[in-house]
Amino acid sequence: MTKMLPLRFQPSALAVLVAMSMPIHSGIAVAQDNSAESKLEIITVKAQKRNQNLQEVPVSVTAFSGEQMAESVIKDIYDLQSNVPGLIATQSQSATNSSFSIRGVGTSSQNFGLESSVGMYIDGVYRARQNSIINNLVDIEAVEVLRGPQGTLFGKNTPSGAILIRSVAPSHDGGDGFVEATVGNFGLLNLSGAASLSAIEDVLAFRITAFNSDRDGIVSDINLGEDVVNDRNRWGARLQALYTPNNDVSVRIIADHSEIDEICCASPVFMDNYEARDVPGRYGTDYLLTNVFNAHFFAGGDDFYNREIAVNRLPVSTIEDSGLSMEIDWQLNENLTFVSISASRSIDSKDAIDADFTDVDILTNINDSQQSSFSQELRLDYSKDKLNVIVGTYYFQQDLDLDYALNGESQFEAFYNAAVYPQVIEKAPAIQDLLDGLNNLSTLSGGLIAPAATPSESNVSFPHIAEQEHESFAVFGQFDYALSNEFTLTAGLRYTEEEKDLYSAFAELNPAGEQYTPANFADGGVSLGLALQNIGAALLSGQAPAAEDLSTIAPLQSPGWGIPFIGAVTSPRPDINEKLEDNQITGTVKLSYQPSASSMYYALIGTGYKSGGTNTDRLAEKLEPVFNAEKSTSIEAGMKKDFPAQDLRLNAAIHKTDISDFQANTFTGTGFNLQNAGDLKTSGAEIELTWLPSAMTEINFSYAYVKAEFDTFLAGNCWLPSTFHSDLDDPGRKQPTDQFCDRSGDRVASQPEHYAILKLKQDIDLSSGIYSYLQVELSHTSDQFTDGSNDPLHHLDAYNLVNLRFFMNFSALDLDVILWGRNILDEEYLASTTINTPVQDGKISSYVAEPATFGLTVKKRF
Numbered sequence: 023m024t025k026m027l028p029l030r031f032q033p034s035a036l037a038v039l040v041a042m043s044m045p046i047h048s049g050i051a052v053a054q055d056n057s058a059e060s061k062l063e064i065i066t067v068k069a070q071k072r073n074q075n076l077q078e079v080p081v082s083v084t085a086f087s088g089e090q091m092a093e094s095v096i097k098d099i100y101d102l103q104s105n106v107p108g109l110i111a112t113q114s115q116s117a118t119n120s121s122f123s124i125r126g127v128g129t130s131s132q133n134f135g136l137e138s139s140v141g142m143y144i145d146g147v148y149r150a151r152q153n154s155i156i157n158n159l160v161d162i163e164a165v166e167v168l169r170g171p172q173g174t175l176f177g178k179n180t181p182s183g184a185i186l187i188r189s190v191a192p193s194h195d196g197g198d199g200f201v202e203a204t205v206g207n208f209g210l211l212n213l214s215g216a217a218s219l220s221a222i223e224d225v226l227a228f229r230i231t232a233f234n235s236d237r238d239g240i241v242s243d244i245n246l247g248e249d250v251v252n253d254r255n256r257w258g259a260r261l262q263a264l265y266t267p268n269n270d271v272s273v274r275i276i277a278d279h280s281e282i283d284e285i286c287c288a289s290p291v292f293m294d295n296y297e298a299r300d301v302p303g304r305y306g307t308d309y310l311l312t313n314v315f316n317a318h319f320f321a322g323g324d325d326f327y328n329r330e331i332a333v334n335r336l337p338v339s340t341i342e343d344s345g346l347s348m349e350i351d352w353q354l355n356e357n358l359t360f361v362s363i364s365a366s367r368s369i370d371s372k373d374a375i376d377a378d379f380t381d382v383d384i385l386t387n388i389n390d391s392q393q394s395s396f397s398q399e400l401r402l403d404y405s406k407d408k409l410n411v412i413v414g415t416y417y418f419q420q421d422l423d424l425d426y427a428l429n430g431e432s433q434f435e436a437f438y439n440a441a442v443y444p445q446v447i448e449k450a451p452a453i454q455d456l457l458d459g460l461n462n463l464s465t466l467s468g469g470l471i472a473p474a475a476t477p478s479e480s481n482v483s484f485p486h487i488a489e490q491e492h493e494s495f496a497v498f499g500q501f502d503y504a505l506s507n508e509f510t511l512t513a514g515l516r517y518t519e520e521e522k523d524l525y526s527a528f529a530e531l532n533p534a535g536e537q538y539t540p541a542n543f544a545d546g547g548v549s550l551g552l553a554l555q556n557i558g559a560a561l562l563s564g565q566a567p568a569a570e571d572l573s574t575i576a577p578l579q580s581p582g583w584g585i586p587f588i589g590a591v592t593s594p595r596p597d598i599n600e601k602l603e604d605n606q607i608t609g610t611v612k613l614s615y616q617p618s619a620s621s622m623y624y625a626l627i628g629t630g631y632k633s634g635g636t637n638t639d640r641l642a643e644k645l646e647p648v649f650n651a652e653k654s655t656s657i658e659a660g661m662k663k664d665f666p667a668q669d670l671r672l673n674a675a676i677h678k679t680d681i682s683d684f685q686a687n688t689f690t691g692t693g694f695n696l697q698n699a700g701d702l703k704t705s706g707a708e709i710e711l712t713w714l715p716s717a718m719t720e721i722n723f724s725y726a727y728v729k730a731e732f733d734t735f736l737a738g739n740c741w742l743p744s745t746f747h748s749d750l751d752d753p754g755r756k757q758p759t760d761q762f763c764d765r766s767g768d769r770v771a772s773q774p775e776h777y778a779i780l781k782l783k784q785d786i787d788l789s790s791g792i793y794s795y796l797q798v799e800l801s802h803t804s805d806q807f808t809d810g811s812n813d814p815l816h817h818l819d820a821y822n823l824v825n826l827r828f829f830m831n832f833s834a835l836d837l838d839v840i841l842w843g844r845n846i847l848d849e850e851y852l853a854s855t856t857i858n859t860p861v862q863d864g865k866i867s868s869y870v871a872e873p874a875t876f877g878l879t880v881k882k883r884f
Contacts, residue, residue: 061669061714061717062664062666062669062670062671062712062714064077065077065085067079067083067085067164067166068166068186068188069081069083069166069168069186070175070412070500070502070512071175071401071403071412072403072405072410072412076662077620077622077662077664077671077673078614078616078622078662080510080512080612080613080614080622080624080626080660081168081169081170081626082168082169082170082658082660082675082677082708083166083167083168083169084105084106084107084109084166084167084169084710084724085164085165085166085167086102086105086164086165086166087163087164088159088161088162088163088164088165088190091159091162091165092202092838092879092881093827093829093838093840094827095204095827095840095842095844095877095879096159097158097159097212097235098156098157098158098159099111099120099122099155099156099159099185100112100113100156101844102159102165102167104779104799104801104823104825105724105779106167106724107708107709107710107724107725107726107777107778107779108124108125108126108169108706108708108726108728108777109122109123109124109167110122110123110124110128110772110773112772112853112855112869113156113286113287113853113869114287114855114857114869119153119287119373120152120153120156121152121772122138122139122140122142122152122185123139123140123182123772123773124139124140124167124169124170124182124183125169125170125182125183125677125679125704125706125726125728125730126182126679126702126704126706126728126729126730126770126773127139127181127182127654127679127681127684127702127704127730127770128140128182129152129632129685129687133637133638133639133687133696134391134422134424134488134638135488135490135524135635135636135637135638135639135649135696136635136685136687136696137150137178137179137632137633137635138150138152138179138632139179139180139181139182139632139652140152140179140180140182140183140184140185141172141176141177141179141180141183141184141185142154142155142184142185142187143176143184143185143186143187144187144188144189145187145188145189145276145347145349146347146349146363146399147345147347147363147365147367147397148176148177148179148365148397148418149367150179150393150395150418150420151369151371151393153341153369153371154341154343154367154369155185155187156282156341157256157258157280157282157341157343158212158214158233158235158256158258159187160214160216160231160233160258161189161190161214161216161231161260162187162188162189162190163188163189163190163191164186164187164188165185165186165187165188166185166186167183167184167185167186168183168184168185168186169182169183169675169677169708170182170183170626170628170656170658170677170679171183171608171610171628171629171630171654171655171656171679172184172628172630173516173608173609173610173628173629173630173631173654174498174500174514174515174516174608174609174610174628175412175498175500175514175516177416177496177498177516177518177608178494178496178518178520178606178608178630178631178632178633179632179633180630181630181631181632181652181653181654181681182630182654182679189231189260189262189276190216190229190231191229191262191264191274192218192219192227192228192229192262192263192264192274193218193220193227193229193264194218194220194223194224194227196218196220196884197883197884198216198218198883199215199216199217199218199883199884200215200216200217200881200882200883200884201213201214201215201881201882201884202214202215202879202880202881202882203879203880204877204878204879204880205877205878206237206875206876206877206878207874207875207876207877208237208238208239208240208249208875209236209237209238209249210236210237210238210254210875210877211235211236211237212233212234212235212236213233213234213235214231214232214233214234215231215232215233216229216230216231216232217229217230217884224266225265225266225267226263226264226265226266227263227264228261228262228263228264229260229261229262229264230259230260230261230262231259231260231261231262232257232258232259232260233257233258233259234256234257235254235255235256235257236253236254236255237253237254238250238253239251239252239253239285239288240252240329240870240872240873241288241290241329241330241331241870242329242330242331243330243331243332243333243336244318244330244331244332244381245318245332245333245381246333246335246336250285250336251285251286251287251288251331251336251337252284252285252286252287252288252870253284253285253286254284255282255283255284256280256281256282256283256284257280257281258278258279258280258281259278259279259280260276260277260278261276261277261278262274262275262276262277263275269353270352270353270354271350271351271352271353272350272351273348273349273350273351274348274349274351275346275347275348276345276346276347276348277345277346278343278344278345279342279343279344279345280341280342280343280344281340281341281342281343282339282340282341283339283340284339284340285336285337285338285339286337286339287337287339287869287870288329288331288337288869288870289331289379289857289867289868289869289870290320290322290326290328290329290330290331290867290868290870291320291321291322291325291326291379291859291865291866291867292322292323292326292852292856292866292867292868293322293323293743293815293864293865293866294306294308294319294320294321294322294865295307295308295309295743295746295747295862295863295864295865296308296309296312296319296321297309298746298747298748298864299747299748300747300748300749301746301747301748301749304746306746306862306863306864306865307441307861307862307863307865308862308865310437310440310441311380311382311437314440315382315433315436315437317332317380317381317382318332318380318381320332322866326852326868327850329870329873331379332380332381333376333379333380333381334376334380334381334382334383334431335374335376335386336376337373337374337375337376338372338373338374338375339371339372339373340371340372340373341369341370341371342369342370342371343367343368343369344367344368344369345365345366345367345368346365346366346367347363347364347365347366348362348363348364348365349361349362349363349364350362350363357404357405357406358402358403358404359402359403359404360400360401360402360403361399361400361401361402361403361414362398362399362400362401363397363398363399363401364397364398364399365395365396365397365398366394366395366396367394367395367396367397368392368393368394368395369392369393370391370392370393371389371390371391372388372389372390372391373387373388373389374386374387374388374389375387377428377860378437378859378860378861378862379859379860379867382433382437383431383432383433383434384430384431384433384434384437384861385428385429385430385431385434385860385861386428386429386431387426387427387428387429388425388426388427388429389424389426390424390425390426391422391423391424391425392422392423393420393421393422393423394420394421395418395419395420395421396417396418396419397416397417397418397419398416398417399414399415399416399417400414400415400416401413401414402414407504408503408504409501409502409503409504410501410502410503411499411500411501411502412498412499412500412501412514413497413498413499414497414498414499415495415496415497415498416494416495416496416497416498417493417494417495417496418492418493418494418495419492419493419494420490420491420492420493421490421491421492422488422489422490422492423487423488423489423490424487424488424489424638425485425487426485426486426487426488426638426639427483427484427485427486428483428484428485428591428592429481429482429483429484430478430479430480430481430482430483430484430585431480431481432480432481433480434478434479434480434481434482435476435478435479435480436480438477438478438584438585438588439476439477439478441861441862442478442584442587442588442861443477443478443584443587445863446477446584446587452546452547453543453547456547456550456551456554456578457474457578459551459554459558460473460474460554460575460578460579461473461474462558463554463557463558463561466558466561466562467561471557471561471567472579473579474578474579474583475578475579475580475581475582475583476581476582477582477583477584477585477587478581478582478584478585479532479533479581479582479585480533481533482530482531482532482533482582482585483529483531483535484528484529484530484531484591484592484640485528485529485531486526486527486528486529486595486638486639486640487526487527488524488525488526488636488638489524489525489526490522490523490524490525490635490636490638491522491523492520492521492522492523492633493520493521494518494519494520494521494633495518495519495520496516496517496518496519497516497517498514498515498516498517499514499515499516500512500513500514500515500610501513501514508615508616508617509613509614509615509616510613510614510616511611511612511613512610512611512612512613512614512626513609513610513611513612514609514610515607515608515609516607516608516609517605517606517607518605518606518607518608518631519603519604519605520602520603520604520605520633521601521602521603521604522600522601522602522603522633522634522635522636523600523601524598524599524600524601524602524635524636524648525597525598525599525600526597526598526636526638526647527597527598528594528595528596528597528640530585530586530592530594532581532582538577538580538582538583538585538594539576539577539580540577540583540586540594541577541578541583542574542577549574550574550575550578553570553571553572553574553575554571554575556568556571557571557572557575588861589861590640591639591640592640593640595640598636598647598648600636600647600648602634602635602636602648604633604634604651606631606651606653608628608629608630608631609628609629610626610627610628610629611626611627611628612624612625612626612628613625613626620663620664620665620666621661621662621663621664622661622662622663623659623660623661624658624659624660624661624662625657625658625659625660626656626657626658626659627655627656627657627658628655628656628658629653629654629655629656630653630654630656631651631652631653631654632651632652632653632685633651634648634649634650634651634652635648635649636648636649637649637696639696646697649683649685649696649697649698650683650698651683652681652682652683652684652685652698653681653682653683654679654680654681654682655679655680656677656678656679656680657677657678657679658675658676658677658678659675659676659677660673660674660675660676661673661674661675668713669713669714669715670711670712670713670714671711671712671713672709672710672711673709673710673711674707674708674709674710675707675708676705676706676707677704677705677706677707677708678703678704678705679703679704679705680701680702680703680733681701681702681703681704682701683698683699683700683701684698684699684700684701684702684732684735685697685698685699686698686699686735686738686810697737699732699734699735699737699738699765700732700733700734700735700736700766701732701733701734702730702731702732702733702735702770703730703731703732703733704728704729704730704731704770705728705729706726706727706728706729707725707726707727708724708725708726708727709723709724709725709726710722710723710724711723711724717785718784718785719782719783719784719785720781720782720783721780721781721782721783722779722780722781722783723778723779723780723781724778724779725776725777725778725779726776726777726778727775727776728773728774728775728777729775730769730770730773731767731768731769731770732765732766732767732768732770733766733767734766735764735765735766735768736762736764736765736766737762738754738762738763738764738765738768738810738811739762739763739765739809739810739811740752740754740755740760740761740762740763740811741763741811741813741814742811742813742858742863742864743813743815743816743858743863743864743865743866744813744814744815746863746864747815747864752811752813754766754768763811765810765811765812768807768812769806769807769812770810771806771807771808771809771810771812772806772807772808772855773806774803774804774805774806774820775804775805775806776802776803776804777801777802777803777804778801778802779799779800779801779802780799780800780801781797781798781799781800782797782798783795783796783797784796784797788830791832791833791834792830792831792832792833793830793831793833794828794829794830794831795828795829796826796827796828796829797826797827797828797829798824798825798826799823799824799825799826800822800823800824801822801823801824801825802820802821802822803820803821803822803823803851804820805817805818805819805820806818808852808855808856808868809856809857809858815866816856816866818851818852818856821849821851822849823844823845823847823849823851824845824846824847824849825842825843825844825845825846826842826843826846827840827841827842827843828840828841828842835882836882836883836884837880837881837882837883838879838880838881838882839878839879839880840878840879840880840881841877841878842876842877842878842879843874843875843876843877844872844874844875844876845872845873845874845875846874846876847874848873848874851871852868852869852870852871853868853869853870853871855868855869856868856869
């Protein structure tokens with residue numbers, strides 16, 4: 023029986039634009055090679071800002087069409103990573119905290135002073151905040167993931183790569199509209215649709231796209247409800263206009279708005295600290311919380327996969343993202359095109375979490391931010407005979423405002439006095455001597471000298487604001503020149519200037535909303551001790567103590583004097599008022615060799631960088647608030663080869679990247695340490711293979727090996743859980759009193775060395791009017807450290823996932839029906855982030871990965 027292809031697979035103009043190939047179907051096919059020699063598709067990408075055959079582009083790229091993403095039930099960027107070797111996408115404490123890395127180099131989004139190592143572009147517009155692209159990917163023409171520095175054509179904040187997303191443009195022909203519905207377990211319901219309208223034939227067309235996504239949570243709270251946390255509640259809409267007054271000019275205007283309002287994200291206990299594993303009699307905060315505060319106890323271990331938590335209030339995570347852009351393409355003559363892309367965007371986010379992760383009312387955290395930006399790119403594209411040239415300018419302006427507060431709630435004082443204060447005294451017994459001295463003076467004076475006050479209070483707050491004004495300007499150019507029929511030289515440079523005005527203000531407020539006056543322990547308490555001696559001497563001689571001495575000890579007589587000892591998150595910090603000016607030159611040189619139409623070999627060297635900035639959080643006292651730009655230099659060699667007779671495609675690359683002044687942001691359990699860590703080195707290899715052994719069968723295999731480790735990192739985080747549970751001191755600690763440890767030679771957190779995925783697709787003949795296939799996906803992720811300290815107790819074992827889908831297209835109806843399952847064996851594994859539970863030494867929490875999910879998707883085109 024002859025296999026009948028669905029309508030969209032027929033050789034129409036639409037199929038030319040959206041059909042797919044590449045390993046794991048990684049590409050956008052613009053034509054089908056129907057010759058007898060090969061069934062492999064030709065794939066067009068815009069990795070160099072112009073249409074090119076992927077097999078002729080000297081860049082490591084994985085690409086997907088929107089149609090293939092829909093068939094694979096890839097709903098957002100987190101699902102996409104399972105199909106892209108070398109890409110890691112994670113979410114931690116809220117929807118606003120998303121992190122992306124490529125080839126071992128990425129950026130935590132926990133600090134709003136950081137910019138991304140992976141450039142994010144939607145319809146040619148740069149997205150400065152990583153969380154602006156986490157919403158559902160609906161009505162998408164293509165996604166391209168570019169690996170390696172992209173500092174020439176895409177500019178700053180691309181030292182490890184870039185992700186390019188293109189939406190479907192308005193059309194006049196019709197037939198590209200659709201409605202789609204997905205239902206699944208955990209109450210999943212996704213609805214989406216799009217349609218084009220031709221207002222003036224061949225001149226003006228509009229397109230409207232909308233979606234809504236709802237799902238119950240996958241984590242339950244013992245007190246607050248079943249399946250309530252890590253839910254989905256998001257929607258969005260996009261309105262476009264395409265104006266083509268003649269064959270030489272097109273103007274595309276896009277307005278979009280999306281919102282996320284979710285209960286996210288849960289972090290169940292992975293390892294408790296009720297009693298140390300290898301030190302009998304050492305009890306941690308779980309012992310205290312359970313027996314004194316009646317908290318719900320979670321043992322961690324295998325119980326982690328029950329996906330249960332107990333908190334006082336459910337986490338809140340909201341995002342509103344809006345934008346307006348205009349792209350003008352003007353064909354000036356046969357060889358020269360002018361391109362202008364203008365965009366204005368804003369994104370507001372707010373998250374609020376129970377920051378102690380227990381049902382004792384200790385800490386809450388509120389993070390409210392607003393970002394607005396404007397960007398303008400002007401470009402000339404020239405193409406003739408052996409030469410292609412792109413030259414342009416780029417301007418970017420951004421305002422960022424952050425309002426943050428850590429609050430000590432109703433049981434903060436009791437917890438501090440019972441759990442934190444004893445540790446403070448144990449580490450610094452001289453403090454107790456000072457307090458005893460003050461209390462003795464109080465007795466001696468008959469109460470005229472007030473005694474030491476309680477070291478903590480409840481209902482306190484530690485807010486700070488951060489404001490940033492940012493301008494950036496760049497000029498760039500790149501050319502491709504055919505040295506011969508086989509050799510092509512590509513070279514480019516980009517010059518970038520940027521300026522940032524940075525202001526942060528910190529406060530420590532008592533229950534009345536008044537600023538605390540901290541006691542001076544900076545000199546080891548010497549000043550306090552001298553003041554107490556002077557007061558004692560004055561009292562014994564019958565004289566009045568000096569006002570200066572009374573002022574020195576006054577903070578010890580005020581409630582809450584001990585709060586700063588919790589750590590950086592509550593310690594007083596001076597305001598930051600900085601102006602940063604920077605300029606960088608980035609570039610690339612590539613040489614490609616194409617001995618035949620089916621083979622291409624290339625070698626390149628490229629550079630990129632990420633902006634410097636200021637830490638918008640409180641940080642450890644010895645760390646500088648301002649950090650420098652992060653710079654990368656990468657070398658790569660690759661091949662892209664088709665074997666037409668065997669219907670086989672093999673693309674491979676090896677790479678090595680050196681990062682200087684890597685911007686590390688690591689959580690200690692009492693705050694984030696953001697700093698220039700030093701030098702980071704990554705190296706590895708990637709393989710993507712597609713094989714069509716028969717007309718009915720397709721096999722795709724992708725593999726990435728990434729070795730990412732610190733060459734130098736002298737002031738990294740130290741082990742916490744292993745020290746608590748086993749008395750093991752961190753080997754990176756040079757002196758027993760050191761706050762920081764040497765992490766040189768350690769692996770980068772949340773970066774597996776090996777990732778592989780195998781896809782087996784088998785077409786099934788059901789009838790002449792139905793095209794169907796069954797596809798199985800097997801993925802392997804190797805072990806990793808999920809914390810920057812490389813503490814052995816933060817080690818995550820390798821895991822394997824199995825996805826399955828059965829696809830049917832009813833050609834007469836142009837209707838798709840997809841039965842799908844992800845992680846169908848319900849593999850129990852951690853998301854790639856674990857944390858030291860705040861102010862609870864020896865306790866580890868982890869963010870959850872999705873369990874087995876199943877569903878049905880129906881898509882109707884019109």
